[in-house]
Amino acid sequence: MKQIAIVEDEAAIRENYMDVLKKHGYKVQGYADRQQAQQAFDIKLPDLAIIDIGLGHEIDGGFALCQSLRALSPTVPIIFLTARDSDFDTVCGLRMGADDYLTKDISLPHLMARIAALFRRSELMSAPATEETLLHRGALTIDQNKMQIFWQDQHIDLTVTEFWMVYALAKRPGHVRSRQDLMEDAHVVVDDSTITSHIKRIRKKFAQHDAGFDHIHTVYGMGYRWGA
Amino acid sequence: MGRLIARLNAGLRVKIVIIASLLLTLPWFGYRFVLEIEKLLRQGQEQTLIGTARAIATALNERPALFSQQASFLPSVQHGRDLYVYDLPGSITIDGHLTDWPEDLDAKMHYYGRQYVRFSQRPYQQGQTDFYLITGRHQQQFYAAMKVKDQHTVLRRSNSHQVDRNDHLILALTTPQGEFQRYLIALEEGGQTSAWIITDELDEPNLFSPTNLMTAQWQPRQDGYSLEISMPVSLLGQRLSVSVYDVNHDTHRDVETIIGTANANTASDLGTVLLPSPEIERIVKGMGHSSSRIWVLDRHQRVLAQSGDIQHSDGVWATSVRYDEEDHGLGSWLDQHLLRPLYSTFLLSEPVPFQDKPANPALITGVNVDQALQGRGYAHWRASTDGKAMILSAAYPIWLNDKVMGAVVAEESTQGVQTLKNRALEQLFNVLLAIIIIAAIILFLFASSLSGRIRRLRDQAEQSIDAQGRIREAITASTSKDEVGDLSRSLANMVSRLGQYNHYLENLSSRLSHELRTPVAVVRSSLDNLSMSTLNPEEQRYIERAQEGIRRLSTILSSMTEATRIEQSLQGADMEEFTLNELISGCMQGYQFAFTDQHFQVQVPKSPVRITGAPDFLAQLLDKLIANAVEFSHPNSQIEVTLSQTDKHATLTVSNQGPLLPDDMADQLLHSMVSVRSQAHQDKPHLGLGLYISRLIVDYHAGQIAIRNRHDCLGVTVAVTLPLRTATNT
Numbered sequence: 001m002k003q004i005a006i007v008e009d010e011a012a013i014r015e016n017y018m019d020v021l022k023k024h025g026y027k028v029q030g031y032a033d034r035q036q037a038q039q040a041f042d043i044k045l046p047d048l049a050i051i052d053i054g055l056g057h058e059i060d061g062g063f064a065l066c067q068s069l070r071a072l073s074p075t076v077p078i079i080f081l082t083a084r085d086s087d088f089d090t091v092c093g094l095r096m097g098a099d100d101y102l103t104k105d106i107s108l109p110h111l112m113a114r115i116a117a118l119f120r121r122s123e124l125m126s127a128p129a130t131e132e133t134l135l136h137r138g139a140l141t142i143d144q145n146k147m148q149i150f151w152q153d154q155h156i157d158l159t160v161t162e163f164w165m166v167y168a169l170a171k172r173p174g175h176v177r178s179r180q181d182l183m184e185d186a187h188v189v190v191d192d193s194t195i196t197s198h199i200k201r202i203r204k205k206f207a208q209h210d211a212g213f214d215h216i217h218t219v220y221g222m223g224y225r226w227g228a
Numbered sequence: 229m230g231r232l233i234a235r236l237n238a239g240l241r242v243k244i245v246i247i248a249s250l251l252l253t254l255p256w257f258g259y260r261f262v263l264e265i266e267k268l269l270r271q272g273q274e275q276t277l278i279g280t281a282r283a284i285a286t287a288l289n290e291r292p293a294l295f296s297q298q299a300s301f302l303p304s305v306q307h308g309r310d311l312y313v314y315d316l317p318g319s320i321t322i323d324g325h326l327t328d329w330p331e332d333l334d335a336k337m338h339y340y341g342r343q344y345v346r347f348s349q350r351p352y353q354q355g356q357t358d359f360y361l362i363t364g365r366h367q368q369q370f371y372a373a374m375k376v377k378d379q380h381t382v383l384r385r386s387n388s389h390q391v392d393r394n395d396h397l398i399l400a401l402t403t404p405q406g407e408f409q410r411y412l413i414a415l416e417e418g419g420q421t422s423a424w425i426i427t428d429e430l431d432e433p434n435l436f437s438p439t440n441l442m443t444a445q446w447q448p449r450q451d452g453y454s455l456e457i458s459m460p461v462s463l464l465g466q467r468l469s470v471s472v473y474d475v476n477h478d479t480h481r482d483v484e485t486i487i488g489t490a491n492a493n494t495a496s497d498l499g500t501v502l503l504p505s506p507e508i509e510r511i512v513k514g515m516g517h518s519s520s521r522i523w524v525l526d527r528h529q530r531v532l533a534q535s536g537d538i539q540h541s542d543g544v545w546a547t548s549v550r551y552d553e554e555d556h557g558l559g560s561w562l563d564q565h566l567l568r569p570l571y572s573t574f575l576l577s578e579p580v581p582f583q584d585k586p587a588n589p590a591l592i593t594g595v596n597v598d599q600a601l602q603g604r605g606y607a608h609w610r611a612s613t614d615g616k617a618m619i620l621s622a623a624y625p626i627w628l629n630d631k632v633m634g635a636v637v638a639e640e641s642t643q644g645v646q647t648l649k650n651r652a653l654e655q656l657f658n659v660l661l662a663i664i665i666i667a668a669i670i671l672f673l674f675a676s677s678l679s680g681r682i683r684r685l686r687d688q689a690e691q692s693i694d695a696q697g698r699i700r701e702a703i704t705a706s707t708s709k710d711e712v713g714d715l716s717r718s719l720a721n722m723v724s725r726l727g728q729y730n731h732y733l734e735n736l737s738s739r740l741s742h743e744l745r746t747p748v749a750v751v752r753s754s755l756d757n758l759s760m761s762t763l764n765p766e767e768q769r770y771i772e773r774a775q776e777g778i779r780r781l782s783t784i785l786s787s788m789t790e791a792t793r794i795e796q797s798l799q800g801a802d803m804e805e806f807t808l809n810e811l812i813s814g815c816m817q818g819y820q821f822a823f824t825d826q827h828f829q830v831q832v833p834k835s836p837v838r839i840t841g842a843p844d845f846l847a848q849l850l851d852k853l854i855a856n857a858v859e860f861s862h863p864n865s866q867i868e869v870t871l872s873q874t875d876k877h878a879t880l881t882v883s884n885q886g887p888l889l890p891d892d893m894a895d896q897l898l899h900s901m902v903s904v905r906s907q908a909h910q911d912k913p914h915l916g917l918g919l920y921i922s923r924l925i926v927d928y929h930a931g932q933i934a935i936r937n938r939h940d941c942l943g944v945t946v947a948v949t950l951p952l953r954t955a956t957n958t
Contacts, residue, residue: 010746016753023760083745085789086738087796104749105782107775108756192790192851196844197797220847221815222822 002119003027005046007037007065008081009056013104017050017081020108021115034061038068045073048118051098053082053089063096070097077118081111087197100160117160121147137170137226140215154209161186162202165195169216169226178223199224240682244675251664258656266649273620273645274607280520281624281638282605287511288524288626288636294508295526295633305528307591308338309490309499311468312530316366322456324419324447326373329362332585337362337375340487346471347486357474357485359452365503370461372470378452382475384414384422391424391436393481396473397455398426399442400492401501402465408495412436413444413457421446421455467498502526508533523592523637524626527601531592532634538584538612538619538641563658571657576650579643582616592637596623600635603627609642618642681712685719692723699727734791737917741788748785752778787917794848794921798928801842808837808846808878812871815850823858831870837878840953841929849925850880852918853946857884860944877931878950885943889935897935898923919946926950 004026008014011032018028029046031037033056041049049069055061066078080093080101093101099118102111124146135142141150147163149156158166168185169177177185179195186198199216206213217227288294314336320328330336337360345352359376374397384394396414403409410426421444424436441463446455471488475481491497512524512533521536572578586592599606600623607622619641626634685703694700703723706716755778759771809832816830857867865885872879889897897919919935926933931950938945 010750012750013746013753016750016757020753020757020760023757083742083749085742085745085786085793087793087800104745105752105778105785108753108760192848194793196848197793218844218847219814219818220811220843221818221851 001025001027002047003029004115005029005031005037005040005049007031007034007049007055007062008052009033009054010052016108017111020112024112026115032056034058034065037065041069041072045069045076048077048079048115050079050081050115053080053084053093063092066093066096066098075122077122079114079118081106085194087194090194090197091201094159098159114160117147120145121160135167135170137173138215139210140170142167142170151206151209151213156205156209158202158205162198162205165198166202169224173226176219176222176225181223240679241672241675244671244678245668248668248671251667254664255657255660258660259653262649262652262656265652266645269645269648270609270620270642273640273642274622277520277620277622277638277640278605278607278624280522281600281622281636284512284522284524284638285624285626285636288508288634290628291507292628295532295628305500305530308340308344309469310528311361311363311470311489311499311501312591313370313501313503314362314364315534316364316371319366319369320364320371320373320456320458322371322443322445322458324445324454324456326375326454326456329364329373333362333373334360337373340472340489344487344489345485346488346491347483349482349484352485357472357487359472359487361470361489363468363501365461368461370459370464370503372457374455374457374470374472375449376452376455376472378474378476380476380478381415381448381453382478382481384416386417390481391422392473392483393475395453395475397444397457398471398473398488398492399457400467400469400471400490400495400498401463402467402495402498403463404465406465406495409463410492411439411442413442413455415446415453415455419445419447461503464501464503466500466503467495468501469498502530502532521639523639524634525592525597525637526634527632529591529593529597529601529635538639539581563654567658567661568654571654572650576653577646578650579646580616582612582641583614584612584617584619584641586613594621594623594637596621597635597637599623600625600637601632603632612641678712681706681708681716685712685716689719689723693726697730699723699730702727737788738792741785744781745785748778748781752782791917791921791924794845794924798842798845798924801845801928803840803842805838805840806843808839808871808880809833810836811843811847812850812869812880815847815854816869819854819858823854825863826858826861827864827866829866829868831868833871833873835873837871837873838952839878839950841950845925845928849922849948850882852922853882853948856918856946857882857944860884860886862886862943865943873952876952878952880948880950881945883938883943883945885938887943888937888941889944898933922946922948 004021006014006017006021006028008017008030009032014030014032018030021028029040031040037051049066051062051065051069053060053062055065058064062080062082066080069076069078074097077100078098080098081104082089082093082101083104085103090101099121100114102114106114133143133145135144139152141153143149144167147160149158149163149166164186165182168182179192182195182198199218203213203216206215215227217225219225314330317330318328326333339358339360341358342352342354355377356379357377359374362373364371364373376395378395382394384391384396391412391414394414396412399411399413401409401411412424412426413421414424415421423439423442423444425439425441426435427437442457442459444455444457446453469488469490469492471486471492473483474485474487476484490499508524512522512535521534521538523534524532526532594608594610596606596608603625605622605624607620609618609620611617612619619639621637621639623635623637625632626636685706688703692699692701692703703716703720705720706713708716752775755771755775759768759775763771812832813830816828819826820828854867854869861867861884868881868883870881870883897916919933923933926948929950931948933946933948935944935946937943
């Protein structure tokens with residue numbers, strides 16, 4: 001049974017999340033602050049951690065927890081689930097090694113899907129890729145099962161949200177995907193500018209491996225499309 | 229005063245300069261001070277001069293030989309009878325012409341008329357016979373000059389033994405030894421005279437014996453004759469009288485009228501003659517080297533001796549001023565050619581040449597003389613006779629046996645003090661002028677810098693807040709420690725606090741959304757949990773409604789943070805150069821797809837409008853403008869989008885037909901969370917952030933956005949002006 005740790009100072013939310021996770025068959029531990037969680041993680045690592053950024057008095061307690069958890073294990077999936085949705089926090093959270101960054105207005109089914117996706121990814125990471133799960137678009141290869149993306153056979157380290165966006169664009173090259181489409185594909189509820197900044201970050205990640213990368217086109221007033 | 233100046237609408241600089249002009253009162257105070265000093269100097273001069281007079285008087289005290297026994301002991305002298313011997317500047321040529329006497333001869337001559345008639349055959353008539361007389365001395369020679377009125381000059385016949393049967397004069401005198409002596413001078417042909425000593429009784433025959441001790445010459449005049457007489461001083465004692473014997477008939481030659489200064493018959497009846505003793509002369513001459521004019525008077529105020537010239541007697545003061553020394557240099561040139569003439573024109577009275585001749589040189593009068601003759605030293609100021617200068621006159625008594633025998637009068641002009649005062653004033657004015665000029669310049673510079681700083685501060689204050697009340701730029705706090713610096717710091721502080729408050733207000737929506745997100749999450753997760761449990765359809769319906777509500781709430785919360793997010797992401801946005809035409813055309817196509825019911829009319833220039841900016845954000849700006857325009861459009865009306873280019877700017881207008889803007893709302897619409905949507909438009913959540921986000925994007929591009937009613941009053945136009953080349957945002 002997968003063990004999930006929820007670090008959340010708001011008792012009602014924590015209980016709700018724990019309930020729903022338990023219903024879905026996970027083993028769940030809830031922690032109200034960083035110290036409790038820290039002690040627990042030192043004894044035993046969870047299979048997945050859901051962390052709020054603001055923890056009690058500590059405004060950035062979640063970030064610190066994420067860092068120490070990442071130090072304990074480089075592979076354990078970490079999800080930030082927080083009320084803070086500024087660009088800065090998102091970038092910060094993802095840089096600290098979180099696998100996903102979700103805002104609290106996500107619905108529980110979406111949360112469950114994200115958790116499942118992360119588990120799937122970590123489980124399938126080692127399994128060999130079968131041909132049919134691979135999607136080839138020129139230099140782009142998408143492994144749907146492992147939720148991994150390769151550009152020119154190099155692994156691009158994308159978050160789950162970013163993965164879904166690239167997947168949605170690349171699935172039908174040349175078709176314009178509006179920001180609303182991308183939002184739905186990535187199961188996020190954010191505003192247009194967040195989508196814009198996500199796209200920007202995805203371009204940067206590709207550009208780190210290939211300076212001449214220019215396959216995500218902006219179609220002004222409509223959205224984005226994957227160009228060949 | 230301040231209010232008065234303020235009413236004059238003067239700047240700070242002018243005010244300070246006006247107040248500083250109080251400095252100009254300094255010269256007045258200086259002037260008063262110098263006047264006080266002058267007063268002191270004058271008092272000093274008075275004391276010095278009294279000292280001088282006293283010193284001389286002391287030298288003359290208790291020396292009876294100095295004073296004529298006869299005159300000096302008389303209770304009073306009678307002018308005319310008692311003769312005064314003037315000191316003559318040069319010797320006189322005895323020729324009967326009075327031209328070589330001093331010019332003021334007429335003033336000095338004494339008139340002898342009716343009062344002096346000693347004998348007359350017929351009643352004396354005014355103007356019949358009279359004469360003017362003056363006596364003088366030069367060195368060891370005694371002179372007399374006369375103007376005699378005589379209707380008919382009767383001359384001594386040549387070779388006649390008679391000397392008194394014609395017009396003649398009798399000089400009666402006492403010798404220095406006290407003997408009574410009489411001389412007769414008879415008029416002869418050709419201006420010649422003959423002098424005789426009257427040796428015995430008048431009626432004896434061998435009465436006259438000729439003498440050459442005395443010389444005389446006469447010249448005829450219109451109504452008589454003029455006569456000059458000369459004799460050695462050694463002949464003359466202390467008494468003298470001169471009588472004119474007038475004969476008018478050639479034939480009987482009787483003396484008709486005798487006019488004389490005194491009765492010539494006995495020694496005791498003679499008038500006195502004042503012949504200063506050589507000793508006094510010597511003593512006074514010794515004093516003559518002092519820089520004063522000095523008179524020695526007898527007790528009848530008659531001048532015994534005189535020394536010095538008032539023109540040169542400016543006291544010892546003048547010598548202490550060395551203003552004739554001239555430096556060479558700009559300062560001295562300025563002083564000589566500019567300042568001194570200026571001062572003497574407007575401020576100072578330079579000493580001017582003056583005349584001071586007593587009306588009667590033989591008789592010195594004045595309060596001081598009176599006082600001195602009463603036995604008290606005294607000094608007083610008087611104007612010179614021509615009134616051009618002030619003269620200080622001090623007198624001191626000369627004592628002989630507890631009796632005042634005379635007085636010493638010392639006189640000095642105030643020229644020295646005046647010169648001293650003038651130089652002092654000049655120096656003072658020079659220094660004050662320099663001080664005032666320097667002070668004025670310094671004050672002017674100070675005021676300029678002060679007003680400059682204040683003006684800068686005002687400009688900063690005005691620029692720091694834009695028309696919408698947003699902080700445009702912070703005020704740079706001044707580092708200076710004075711009040712203006714304080715003010716600057718206070719303003720900077722104020723603006724920064726205002727900025728913080730503005731920031732707080734602008735971030736309020738994002739904070740609020742952040743704070744609301746947690747309770748929303750509680751509700752949402754609870755609802756989700758609920759919906760997962762098996763419920764009957766009725767309950768499921770309510771759950772779904774609640775979930776729908778929560779979804780809407782989430783959307784609102786997202787859009788509330790949108791503006792903040794835009795601001796943040798604008799900071800990381802990259803500028804690039806691109807063609808604005810393509811962006812607008814592309815977007816407009818998209819909008820045509822998105823809003824199929826709406827008709828768009830697009831006008832873009834054919835030539836590409838190259839602009840430096842962030843295309844994503846400009847597209848987003850257009851999104852907001854179009855969304856806004858569509859929302860407020862009447863159905864089936866057109867939305868006009870035009871792009872135009874000027875030299876340095878691109879202007880984008882989005883114009884719709886629809887309800888007009890309320891008055892005074894235009895600028896406010898660009899603020900966060902301001903909306904004019906009517907209730908009818910409230911079918912989906914709106915926070916009035918569209919135009920605010922537009923403004924953020926336009927501000928980021930250093931452009932301007934304005935929202936106005938259309939000129940044809942059919943709707944509203946939003947105009948965005950963007951510079952073609954934006955300064956790279958750092």
